[in-house]
Amino acid sequence: MRIADLETPVPVVDIDLLQSNIQRLQSFLDERQIANRPHIKTHKIPEIAQMQIEAGAVGITCQKVSEAEVMAEAGFKDIFIPYNILGEAKLNRLMKLAKRIKVSVTCDSEFVAKGLSDAAQKNNLTLEVLVECDTGAQRCGVQTPEQAAALAKTISQLPNLDFGGLMTYPNMSAPYSAGVADFVNQTRELLKKENIAIKRVSGGGTPTMWQADSAIGITEHRAGIYVYGDRLTMRSGAVTLDTCALRVWSTVVSRPTETRGILDAGSKSLSSDLHGLDGYGYICEYPEAKIYALSEEHGLVDFSACKTKPQIGERVSIIPNHCCTVTCLFDEVVGMRNNQVEVIWKVAARGTVR
Amino acid sequence: MRIADLETPVPVVDIDLLQSNIQRLQSFLDERQIANRPHIKTHKIPEIAQMQIEAGAVGITCQKVSEAEVMAEAGFKDIFIPYNILGEAKLNRLMKLAKRIKVSVTCDSEFVAKGLSDAAQKNNLTLEVLVECDTGAQRCGVQTPEQAAALAKTISQLPNLDFGGLMTYPNMSAPYSAGVADFVNQTRELLKKENIAIKRVSGGGTPTMWQADSAIGITEHRAGIYVYGDRLTMRSGAVTLDTCALRVWSTVVSRPTETRGILDAGSKSLSSDLHGLDGYGYICEYPEAKIYALSEEHGLVDFSACKTKPQIGERVSIIPNHCCTVTCLFDEVVGMRNNQVEVIWKVAARGTVR
Numbered sequence: 001m002r003i004a005d006l007e008t009p010v011p012v013v014d015i016d017l018l019q020s021n022i023q024r025l026q027s028f029l030d031e032r033q034i035a036n037r038p039h040i041k042t043h044k045i046p047e048i049a050q051m052q053i054e055a056g057a058v059g060i061t062c063q064k065v066s067e068a069e070v071m072a073e074a075g076f077k078d079i080f081i082p083y084n085i086l087g088e089a090k091l092n093r094l095m096k097l098a099k100r101i102k103v104s105v106t107c108d109s110e111f112v113a114k115g116l117s118d119a120a121q122k123n124n125l126t127l128e129v130l131v132e133c134d135t136g137a138q139r140c141g142v143q144t145p146e147q148a149a150a151l152a153k154t155i156s157q158l159p160n161l162d163f164g165g166l167m168t169y170p171n172m173s174a175p176y177s178a179g180v181a182d183f184v185n186q187t188r189e190l191l192k193k194e195n196i197a198i199k200r201v202s203g204g205g206t207p208t209m210w211q212a213d214s215a216i217g218i219t220e221h222r223a224g225i226y227v228y229g230d231r232l233t234m235r236s237g238a239v240t241l242d243t244c245a246l247r248v249w250s251t252v253v254s255r256p257t258e259t260r261g262i263l264d265a266g267s268k269s270l271s272s273d274l275h276g277l278d279g280y281g282y283i284c285e286y287p288e289a290k291i292y293a294l295s296e297e298h299g300l301v302d303f304s305a306c307k308t309k310p311q312i313g314e315r316v317s318i319i320p321n322h323c324c325t326v327t328c329l330f331d332e333v334v335g336m337r338n339n340q341v342e343v344i345w346k347v348a349a350r351g352t353v354r
Numbered sequence: 355m356r357i358a359d360l361e362t363p364v365p366v367v368d369i370d371l372l373q374s375n376i377q378r379l380q381s382f383l384d385e386r387q388i389a390n391r392p393h394i395k396t397h398k399i400p401e402i403a404q405m406q407i408e409a410g411a412v413g414i415t416c417q418k419v420s421e422a423e424v425m426a427e428a429g430f431k432d433i434f435i436p437y438n439i440l441g442e443a444k445l446n447r448l449m450k451l452a453k454r455i456k457v458s459v460t461c462d463s464e465f466v467a468k469g470l471s472d473a474a475q476k477n478n479l480t481l482e483v484l485v486e487c488d489t490g491a492q493r494c495g496v497q498t499p500e501q502a503a504a505l506a507k508t509i510s511q512l513p514n515l516d517f518g519g520l521m522t523y524p525n526m527s528a529p530y531s532a533g534v535a536d537f538v539n540q541t542r543e544l545l546k547k548e549n550i551a552i553k554r555v556s557g558g559g560t561p562t563m564w565q566a567d568s569a570i571g572i573t574e575h576r577a578g579i580y581v582y583g584d585r586l587t588m589r590s591g592a593v594t595l596d597t598c599a600l601r602v603w604s605t606v607v608s609r610p611t612e613t614r615g616i617l618d619a620g621s622k623s624l625s626s627d628l629h630g631l632d633g634y635g636y637i638c639e640y641p642e643a644k645i646y647a648l649s650e651e652h653g654l655v656d657f658s659a660c661k662t663k664p665q666i667g668e669r670v671s672i673i674p675n676h677c678c679t680v681t682c683l684f685d686e687v688v689g690m691r692n693n694q695v696e697v698i699w700k701v702a703a704r705g706t707v708r
Contacts, residue, residue, distance in 0.1 A: 007443045007708045041650060063651045083651070084607040084616075086667050089361045108608050111666045139652055140608040140616050253438040254462050254494040262438075262494050264418075267679050269707045272626040296395060296678055297417045297437070297707065298493055312465045313440050324650055325621050329682070331705050351685050353623045353651065354361045 001341045003334070008251045008315060009265035011327060012334045015342060017245035018227055019051065025209055025226050026055040032214050037061050037080055039204065039224030042324045044349035045333065046074035048227060059102070061204075061222040065093050066352035068103070074348065078102040082132065082167050082202065082222070084112045084140065090354070091119040094127075104128035104200075106167045108141050113155050120160035128164040129155050130200060133187070135179035136171030145186035149194070152187070156196050165200035165219070172236065176203065176211035184217040207236030230323040231282055232275055246333075247284065247317035248326060250299065252310045261310055263291070263299030265318065270294060271325035281318040286310065291318070355695045357688070362605045362669060363619035365681060366688045369696060371599035372581055373405065379563060379580050380409040386568050391415050391434055393558065393578030396678045398703035399687065400428035402581060413456070415558075415576040419447050420706035422457070428702065432456040436486065436521050436556065436576070438466045438494065444708070445473040448481075458482035458554075460521045462495050467509050474514035482518040483509050484554060487541070489533035490525030499540035503548070506541070510550050519554035519573070526590065530557065530565035538571040561590030584677040585636055586629055600687075601638065601671035602680060604653065606664045615664055617645070617653035619672065624648060625679035635672040640664065645672070 003012055029036045038052045039061040049060050049071060059078030062068040068079045084107055085094050097103050098120075107113045107129055120127040131151045134141030142148045148166060155163040166184060170176045184201050191198060203212055204222035212221040225233050229244035248269060254262035270281050272294060280291040280299065288305035299318075303309045310316065320326045327333055328350050335343035357366055383390045392406045393415040403414050403425060413432030416422040422433045438461055439448050451457050452474075461467045461483055474481040485505045488495030496502045502520060509517040520538060524530045538555050545552060557566055558576035566575040579587045583598035602623060608616035624635050626648060634645040634653065642659035653672075657663045664670065674680045681687055682704050689697035 005443070007441070009707055084666075086607060087361070087605060089359070108610060109666055112607075134610055138614070139610075139649060139654060141610055143610060251441060253440060253466075256462060256488055256493075256495055256497060260492070265707070267625070267627060268682055271621070272628065272679065273621060274626065274628075295493060300493060312438075312463055325626065328622055329705065329707070351683065353363055353619070353683070 003249065003336055003339050003341065004315065006249065006334065006341065008249050009269040010249050010334060011330055012247055012249055012336050013228065014245045015335045015337050017243055018048070021227050021229065021243060021245055022051055022055050025223060026057070028210065029212065029221055030056060032212065034212055034214050034218055035220035037202070037220045037222050038227070039063070039222045040071060040349070041067065042224035043227060043327055043333070044347045044352070045345045046071060046348050047345055049076060052227070058220070064352055064354060065090055065097065066354045067349045068097055069093065070349040070352055072097055072101050076101070080104045080202070080222070082106045082130070084108060086112050086115050091115055095119050095123040095125070098125055098127055099123065104130065104164050106130045106132040108132040108151070110151065110154055113151065113158055113161065117158035117161050126160050126162050128162045130164040130167040130202060131155065133166050133168045133183055135168045135183045136174055137169050139169060141168065145183055145190055148183070148187040149190035152191055152196055153194055163196060165198045165202065167202040169204045170208050172205060172207045176208035177213060177216045180218070181216035188217070206233045207238050209238055225323055228323040231277055231319055231321045235277065244319050246323050247319055248281070249315055249317050252312055252314045252316065255310070255312050259302060259304035261301040261303050263301060263316070264297065265299045266297045267294040268296045268329060269326070270299065270318065270320050271322060271329060273322035273325045275321065277321050281320050284317045284319065286316065357603065357690055357693050357695065358669065360603065360688065360695065362603050363623040364603050364688060365684050366601055366603055366690050367582065368599045369689045369691050371597055372402070375581050375583065375597060375599055376405055376409045379577060380411070382564065383566065383575055384410060386566065388566055388568055388572055389574035391556065391574045391576050392581070393417070393576045394425060394703070395421065396578035397581060397681055397687070398701045398706070399699045400425060400702050401699055403430060412574070418706055418708060419444055419451065420708045421703045422451055423447065424703040424706055426451055426455050430455070434458045434556070434576070436460045436484070438462060440466050440469050445469055449473050449477040449479070452479055452481055453477065458484065458518050460484045460486040462486040462505070464505065464508055467505065467512055467515065471512035471515050480514050480516050482516045484518040484521040484556060485509065487520050487522045487537055489522045489537045490528055491523050493523060495522065499537055499544055502537070502541040503544035506545055506550055507548055517550060519552045519556065521556040523558045524562050526559060526561045530562040534572070535570035560587045561592050563592055579677055582677040585631055585673055585675045589631065598673050600677050601673055602635070603669055603671050606666055606668045606670065609664070609666050613656060613658035615655040615657050617655060617670070618651065619653045620651045621648040622650045622683060623680070624653065624672065624674050625676060625683060627676035627679045629675065631675050635674050638671045638673065640670065
């Protein structure tokens, strides 16, 4: 089937671009002897995760236990969940997973570390736990190298836990190296006194992926968006327009005024993620157009800056602001070559937020 | 099972509040002799649509053909799709639906009207088509009563179409009555000269529902959010905090600083819909807290204005900004009474954007 015959809105991935995006980052990290542990939250598709593994990834990253469960079911054997996992039900599920495949997790508090230790003890297994460090992104994470070292020591001493190292989601608006290197080096010095080694230092993010450098102590990198690309990662400079592999095809369903056009893709297809960007997506065929508002099933576009304007019924392709929040809205993503449908991937881990 | 034992994040609906919300609007519209045609895009759950029908709704509203297909499959017999439906594949699906149940649609252009007429002719059926009018919301819709009358006449003359009346999604920031009444009355006058009657005048929206008034010519109303309520409709004044039936339960997974807390609900659970609101949801247990940013699986909360602050592991319940973009992120919604799970509803029409 031709892409032009698919009903819209529909997310379509250029397979050649996808494969070259996967290969490009893998080669870059290989050259720097940094392990590639891609974050599959972007695509949630086992077949694409498999391409990443086949290209050389050491394992994958999942954000929630449920996401990891789907990927374990699909055959992946080494999954990192960089998240504070707590509560009896989630810990039980984590333990089931850890009995089946290699799992590592993170924590940023003694509370979470103790819960992990208790669960691992009850289940008679050893769990690898990294300390999440806030190196400037101001999300989760211990705040100082002193806190990192103290928590690392706690993990080392708690039964059935194996201290795996440090994890950070670096500040996307600052150079990767600055905050991370200082934090890691200071923590390493503090832990030397305790004879505790830092095995892994896990960095993350597509915006900072080309700054991943073993010289600053990173041993592995978790990038997600790099497979598809989107407007956010284009803004960061890490991705270029011609390498963006995913577009949402949409149809112009109304032209109520000379300058306004309405698309059949709204917030239930493009998501409302803005992150400071101007508009809700980039229309490839009308680069000067602006998707200035979204209803759930309507995209409102200002075409006033475009020389030619679309007709009702015309199809356009949109590079979304943030591809991760788009793919989780669809059950399937189309893989395309030469404008033909080559494969339809099930978004197997869609809706895995628990 | 107790709600307190459910894994988070999880959307939970108070069944008593849901039922009273359904009954309240039904009674209001009944008193004014306005047909209730609730929009099921909010919940996408056949069982809740059934409650709406049993309370007295004349039929339901769906936004896309695929949404209507799920609801037809679930047994609903009268579905309004206020959308411009075009393209061969979608028209074929619409025709299949129209052979099975009573379907009405809208259009705002001759292009769409002709497509509907051609499809209806080929399938030897008559389709009811309303004209969508832009009465100030600036989304789809013809711009003037003159255009509305002209399109109504076209529909009346096209084979196999039945002109059903006018549809509008009123401007939410202005009094419902003003724009709508003038537009409708002027169109009615113009059509009188052509001997064309306006059967239905369909208004919509929860923010404006208490302004629906047969005196301004509205014959039916399509509200969606009223069943659940959310921050958007609270801001509009149409819904109060104590009637909000849906909350997303979430767990505090990190307290990295004295004032910052991290929830396990991010943009893949709460959606990024802001619509000018301050923050990404209202935390019922910490009304002074602000969810100031979302990652996909993290909600970043500033608790600095709260006297007491939550512990790691504590559960909170969130009234989302916009419930419609939340429920479509989940496969299931929990129905609750007395803090116990009473029913688990499948979000049967989740992902129906085509």
